[in-house]
Amino acid sequence: MKKHSPAxxxxxxxxxxxxxxxxxxxxxxxxxAALTFITISMLAGLLVALQLVHWNPLQGVELLSPGRWxxxxxxxxxxxxxxxxxxxxxxxxxxxxxxxxxxxxxLSWFIFGAWQVIVLATAAGIxxxxxxxxxxxxxDLARSWRIPLGLGAxxxxxxxxxxxxxxxxxxxxxxxxxxxxxxxAKSRGPMYVTLWYFMAAFVWTFLTYAMGNLLPEYAxxxxxxxxxxxxxxxxxxxxxxxxxxxxxxxxxxxxxxxxPIWSHGLSLVGFWGLAFFYPLQGIHHFLYTPIPxxxxxxxxxxxxxxxxxxxxxxxxxxxxxxxxxxxxxTNLPIRYFYTGMVFYFITCFQCALQVTLTFQKLIHFTDWVxxxxxxxxxxxxxxxxxxxxxxxxxxLLGRPWHSRALCEYHYWLSAGGLFVMFLDLTLAGIFQGYxxxxxxxxxxSTNGSQPFWITRVFAGLAMFAGLLCxxxxxxxxxRDREAAGTPAAVGxxxxxxxxxxxxx
Amino acid sequence: xxxxxSGIFFIAGIGFFLLAFLGNGVVPMVMYKDRP
Numbered sequence: 001m002k003k004h005s006p007a008x009x010x011x012x013x014x015x016x017x018x019x020x021x022x023x024x025x026x027x028x029x030x031x032x033a034a035l036t037f038i039t040i041s042m043l044a045g046l047l048v049a050l051q052l053v054h055w056n057p058l059q060g061v062e063l064l065s066p067g068r069w070x071x072x073x074x075x076x077x078x079x080x081x082x083x084x085x086x087x088x089x090x091x092x093x094x095x096x097x098x099x100x101x102x103x104x105x106x107l108s109w110f111i112f113g114a115w116q117v118i119v120l121a122t123a124a125g126i127x128x129x130x131x132x133x134x135x136x137x138x139x140d141l142a143r144s145w146r147i148p149l150g151l152g153a154x155x156x157x158x159x160x161x162x163x164x165x166x167x168x169x170x171x172x173x174x175x176x177x178x179x180x181x182x183x184x185a186k187s188r189g190p191m192y193v194t195l196w197y198f199m200a201a202f203v204w205t206f207l208t209y210a211m212g213n214l215l216p217e218y219a220x221x222x223x224x225x226x227x228x229x230x231x232x233x234x235x236x237x238x239x240x241x242x243x244x245x246x247x248x249x250x251x252x253x254x255x256x257x258x259x260p261i262w263s264h265g266l267s268l269v270g271f272w273g274l275a276f277f278y279p280l281q282g283i284h285h286f287l288y289t290p291i292p293x294x295x296x297x298x299x300x301x302x303x304x305x306x307x308x309x310x311x312x313x314x315x316x317x318x319x320x321x322x323x324x325x326x327x328x329x330t331n332l333p334i335r336y337f338y339t340g341m342v343f344y345f346i347t348c349f350q351c352a353l354q355v356t357l358t359f360q361k362l363i364h365f366t367d368w369v370x371x372x373x374x375x376x377x378x379x380x381x382x383x384x385x386x387x388x389x390x391x392x393x394x395x396l397l398g399r400p401w402h403s404r405a406l407c408e409y410h411y412w413l414s415a416g417g418l419f420v421m422f423l424d425l426t427l428a429g430i431f432q433g434y435x436x437x438x439x440x441x442x443x444x445s446t447n448g449s450q451p452f453w454i455t456r457v458f459a460g461l462a463m464f465a466g467l468l469c470x471x472x473x474x475x476x477x478x479r480d481r482e483a484a485g486t487p488a489a490v491g492x493x494x495x496x497x498x499x500x501x502x503x504x
Numbered sequence: 505x506x507x508x509x510s511g512i513f514f515i516a517g518i519g520f521f522l523l524a525f526l527g528n529g530v531v532p533m534v535m536y537k538d539r540p
Contacts, residue, residue, distance in 0.1 A: 185509065196512050203517030211525060224533040231528055239521070268506055275516035279524030291532055299528070 021095035023105050026112060028396050030088025031389055033116055035471060037080025038382070042464045044073035049460050052453045063127055071126045071153055071160045077377060078158065078236070080119045085385040086244045087115070087176065090198070092392060093251050094180050097192055103182035111175050118161075118169050125162030126153050158233045159213045166213045173209055177202035193267045197247030200275060204239035208232060223290045230291075230299075231282030237376065238278035245381045246270070246313065249337055252388060253320060256334050256500050257327060262319030266312045273309030277302045284355040287364075300355045307352040314345045332407055333500040336387025339415050343379035347372060362437065367452065368429020375422045378463070383415060386470065391500045393474060399484070400502035402476035406469045407501060413466030421459035428452035 050056055051066040058064045091108065095101050102108055129152015132138060138151060153160035161169060181202060184195055191199075212232025216225040250267065254260055261267060283291055283299035317338070321327070327334045350372055353359055363369065390407055394400050401407050428449055435445035505511040 190507055191509065191512075196507065196516075199509065199512050200517045203513060204521055207518075207521050207525075211529070215529075220533055222536065222539065224529075224536050227532045228529050231525065272506060272516065275520050279521050280528060282524075283528055290536075292535060295528055295531065 016099055018096070021099065021101050022092055023102070023108060024396050026105070026108050027088045027091050027392070029112055030084045030091070031393070031396075033112075034081045034084035034088065034385070035467075035474075037076045037084060037119065038467065039471070041073050041076035041081060042460070042467060044069040044076065046457070046460050046464060048073060049453065049457045053450065053457055062131060068127050068130070072123055074158065075122055075126065075160055076119070077382075078241075079122065079161070082241055082377070082381055082385070083115065083119075085389070086241075086248075087112075089248055089385070089388055089392070090180055090244070093194065093248060094183055094198065097194060097251065098183040098187035100183035100186045103179045107175060107179050111172060111179065114168070114172050114175075118165055118172060121165050121168075122161045125151065125165065126160060129153060129162060154213065154217060156212060156216050156229055156232065158236050159216075159229075161213065163213075163217050166209075166217070169213075170206065170210055173206045177206060192250070193261065193264075193271065194247040194251040196271050197243040197250070200271075201240060201243035201247065204235065204243065204279075208235040208239050212236070226286050226289060227283055227291050227295070230285040231279070233285060234282035235279060238274070238281065241377075241381050242274065242278070245340075245384055246274075248388060249317065249341070249384065252333070252391065253317060253337055256331060256337075256391065257320065257324055259320065259322070259324075261316065262322070263316050266316040266319075270309060270313035270316065273306065273312070277306040277309060281306065281355075287355070287357055287360045296357075300357070303355040304352045307348045310345060310348040314341055317341055331500045332411060333387040333391040336383050336390065336411065339411075340380045340383040340387070343375055343383070343418075347376045347380065350375070362433035363429050364433075366429035366432040366436075367425040367449070368433070371422045371425030371429060374418065374425065379415075379418045379422065383418075386410065386414065389470075393477065394502050397477060397481050399477055399481040401473055402480050403473050404501065406473035406476075410466045410470040410473070413462045413469065417459045417462030417466065421456055421463070424452050424455045424459060428456075 047056065047058065047064075047069045048066050056066065091102065129150065132151050141147070147163070150163065152162060154163055180198065184191075184199055187195070208231075211228060212235070215228045216232075220228060250261060280302035281299050283295050284303050287296050287300075289296075318341075321338065328338055329335070354363055354368070354372070390401075390410075431448055431452070432445050435448055505515070
């Protein structure tokens with residue numbers, strides 16, 4: 001089998017200097033923004049969890065009501081944490097893979113600022129919008145300009161971004177695509193797997209956002225809008241987060257393991273399988289609805305098919321790991337990556353089961369789905385990004401981590417807390433499904449859910465404690481750097497020394 | 505085609521997305537266009 005890795009792709013080129021390629025301050029800026037938003041998101045999640053166990057510390061505060069915090073929780077993780085962390089890492093990976101800097105470093109900083117404005121405006125819309133909704137001046141404005149009435153959240157799951165932010169966000173996504181596509185277009189020779197995923201992701205993200213936010217708001221309603229909404233929420237995970245995440249795994253894993261990807265053929269199967277089957281799945285979110293049954297069946301079959309594709313990708317990465325199992329113990333970023341891959345396989349296996357009509361009868365609207373969502377968004381993509389940050393921060397700061405122990409705490413509290421939360425909510429979902437199927441009063445199901453919801457609070461606290469360990473460690477590492485007066489110094493062709501956690 | 509920029513951009517990026525959008529988005533729109 002033909003072996004491929006970023007290092008192999010680099011072999012025939014004169015490698016430019018790292019500092020001419022990578023704008024390190026913007027990577028750090030994106031990571032700081034990402035960590036800020038995940039802190040807010042996890043706090044919001046904790047508040048909602050506390051509400052469910054009747055211990056909401058903000059009871060009666062309209063602007064901070066649980067319904068609004070819930071949307072802050074999901075939007076801050078998707079657009080605040082994941083998007084910022086991915087953008088930061090793209091500024092590292094794309095120039096180093098293509099040997100060309102991004103189209104414009106000024107444009108990069110503009111996009112960085114604009115993206116933070118978009119995320120904050122979304123938060124403002126979610127928190128303030130519903131309270132301003134029925135103001136007379138707003139009603140007049142909406143009537144005279146024939147614009148959608150809602151100042152606050154849009155009624156689209158994962159698309160709560162208020163309608164007045166959507167055009168700005170779309171321009172931002174187009175600029176992101178241009179900024180990274182230019183170096184990809186300039187690159188010569190065969191494209192490495194990572195760049196396949198990145199190229200496709202830039203196209204898919206723009207199209208997905210436009211479809212999901214504009215069509216239901218302005219063009220379609222009812223069942224048709226439901227179908228579009230289903231495509232949107234699934235494509236956001238499958239065509240925005242997933243290709244960027246796997247693309248980065250194809251980039252970082254061979255570098256850290258110092259060996260090429262096991263099978264180029266399986267890489268091809270994984271990419272093209274995802275590209276074909278993933279966009280066809282969205283309607284599986286709305287089974288048993290008036291959406292035509294042949295489309296529902298098609299979505300179910302596509303979802304089961306993609307599980308087979310995912311299996312080839314996971315096999316490829318474990319083939320790459322080969323006999324280097326000890327790396328999972330000693331190399332923390334690699335441990336994050338492979339933990340995320342195992343969780344990814346579980347979440348896709350779950351998907352193949354839960355999209356069947358039989359299974360949906362039991363688990364629809366239950367906490368099973370919440371557990372599934374946390375497994376994929378935190379257990380897979382957040383863990384991968386934590387692993388990448390654990391690897392990159394020492395290189396960006398020119399200092400090893402202040403404390404290996406705090407890094408370990410971060411891993412175990414995050415992965416352990418998430419796994420407990422996933423098992424807890426999965427079980428809660430099955431109980432809730434049977435409560436509802438037995439037609440008992442609603443209160444019976446909520447009372448029966450209390451033990452699971454209490455467990456969820458503690459699992460969430462563990463995950464939040466892990467994040468605090470990471471942030472504390474980062475602050476202490478920055479202090480070490482300032483005390484030593486060390487400038488950030490990163491050479492090219494780095495490999496994972498000291499368990500991937502030191503700059504050398 | 506499978507590894508070229510144009511193949512990935514036009515077939516995987518735009519082509520497959522549009523195929524899914526037509527099949528799963530436009531079909532119900534057309535089927536239900538007369539319903540409120």
